[in-house]
Amino acid sequence: MGNKTMTNQNSAPERLLELDNVHVHFPLREGLVKAVNGVSYHVNKGEVLGIVGESGSGKSITARAIMRLLPKRAEAPEGRISFRPRNGESYELSALGRNSRAMRQVRGQHIGMIFQEPMTALSPVHTIGAQIMRTVQLHMGLSRQAARARAIELLAKVQMPRPNELVDAFPHQLSGGMRQRAMIALAISCNPSLLIADEPTTALDVTTEAQILELLKELQSELGMAIIFITHNFGVVADIADRVSVMYLGKIVETATVDDIFYAAKHPYTQALLRSIPRLGVDQGRRLPTIPGMVPDPFSVPSGCAFNPRCSHAVAGICDTQVPPEKIFGSQMSRCHFAEQFAAREAAHV
Numbered sequence: 058m059g060n061k062t063m064t065n066q067n068s069a070p071e072r073l074l075e076l077d078n079v080h081v082h083f084p085l086r087e088g089l090v091k092a093v094n095g096v097s098y099h100v101n102k103g104e105v106l107g108i109v110g111e112s113g114s115g116k117s118i119t120a121r122a123i124m125r126l127l128p129k130r131a132e133a134p135e136g137r138i139s140f141r142p143r144n145g146e147s148y149e150l151s152a153l154g155r156n157s158r159a160m161r162q163v164r165g166q167h168i169g170m171i172f173q174e175p176m177t178a179l180s181p182v183h184t185i186g187a188q189i190m191r192t193v194q195l196h197m198g199l200s201r202q203a204a205r206a207r208a209i210e211l212l213a214k215v216q217m218p219r220p221n222e223l224v225d226a227f228p229h230q231l232s233g234g235m236r237q238r239a240m241i242a243l244a245i246s247c248n249p250s251l252l253i254a255d256e257p258t259t260a261l262d263v264t265t266e267a268q269i270l271e272l273l274k275e276l277q278s279e280l281g282m283a284i285i286f287i288t289h290n291f292g293v294v295a296d297i298a299d300r301v302s303v304m305y306l307g308k309i310v311e312t313a314t315v316d317d318i319f320y321a322a323k324h325p326y327t328q329a330l331l332r333s334i335p336r337l338g339v340d341q342g343r344r345l346p347t348i349p350g351m352v353p354d355p356f357s358v359p360s361g362c363a364f365n366p367r368c369s370h371a372v373a374g375i376c377d378t379q380v381p382p383e384k385i386f387g388s389q390m391s392r393c394h395f396a397e398q399f400a401a402r403e404a405a406h407v
């Protein structure tokens with residue numbers, strides 16, 4: 058785990074990014090899709106925050122709202138997104154124009170982003186070296202020669218074999234894993250303080266996935282950057298994250314340290330997701346429990362707690378009518394009406 062959270066003199070972690078009540082809506086002909094529906098979370102300097110949830114829960118759209126790279130059909134995000142990359146430097150990302158100079162500087166220099174599909178970030182018609190050189194020349198003011206040296210250094214840093222040769226390769230000449238490394242080199246080229254990783258290992262075979270995770274952990278601790286790691290895979294989260302936020306239908310329903318998520322989850326959705334993970338040697342020959350029902354269609358989000366129709370703990374008259382508030386237990390947050398009961402049960406088991 059990347060336990061490198063930077064601290065100030067009082068050893069309270071320094072906040073790098075803060076989202077406060079962020080909404081992203083898609084006005085479609087069929088109705089209004091509230092893809093992100095009041096999301097609040099923070100990332101401390103140098104920490105890895107995992108964001109977990111089923112497909113369609115709003116993980117990627119929240120990340121794209123931070124980068125102001127939302128699909129054209131989306132309305133401008135509502136709520137506050139504050140970012141403090143360095144001492145004295147502070148950006149209200151939510152107040153910046155999508156193509157403003159400041160926003161382009163943030164995207165180029167301070168926040169890197171990597172995706173499941175490397176060709177989302179890489180141009181097919183330029184060499185890997187040319188793409189890295191362009192970024193570092195633009196944002197770090199390097200000369201052509203220095204930029205080429207930086208590109209080779211970055212390819213070596215992401216453990217590309219023969220960086221002196223591959224700097225002149227086009228993306229299609231590389232294997233999937235190597236392309237992923239090239240995209241990571243491009244994303245970290247200007248020493249960003251935050252890397253947003255959106256399912257970067259989902260399409261890879263398990264060996265390559267393990268290598269890329271190892272690489273990200275090494276880079277995170279060497280460069281001291283924070284990472285938002287988006288995935289639907291709890292195993293990956295356990296491997297890389299310090300804290301985890303669980304998303305369901307456009308809301309964060311639980312946030313906790315990795316240990317508390319695995320051993321003291323206080324939201325029935327988190328608990329259900331954890332029950333559906335296969336455990337080596339334990340679940341052989343046994344059918345794994347799945348979460349009953351389907352994620353509701355985004356035009357008709359259930360009233361009250363959006364998870365209530367699928368929840369085995371739901372109580373009629375409460376869960377289907379009242380939106381649960383955030384309940385805080387030390388560093389843990391749960392949006393369940395009955396979170397205290399889970400806490401009391403844990404206390405009884407100690």
Ligand SMILES: Nc1ncnc2c1ncn2[C@@H]1O[C@H](COP(=O)(O)OP(=O)(O)OP(=O)(O)O)[C@@H](O)[C@H]1O
Nearest residue numbers: 083090092111112113114115116117118128130355
């Ligand atoms: N271009 C779009 N037009 C309309 N609605 C969209 C668009 N992109 C996303 N949405 C809506 O936003 C919701 C959240 O999408 P998002 O991609 O953030 O989910 P996710 O949790 O990242 O899922 P996945 O793991 O499948 O990537 C989707 O269910 C969809 O309803």
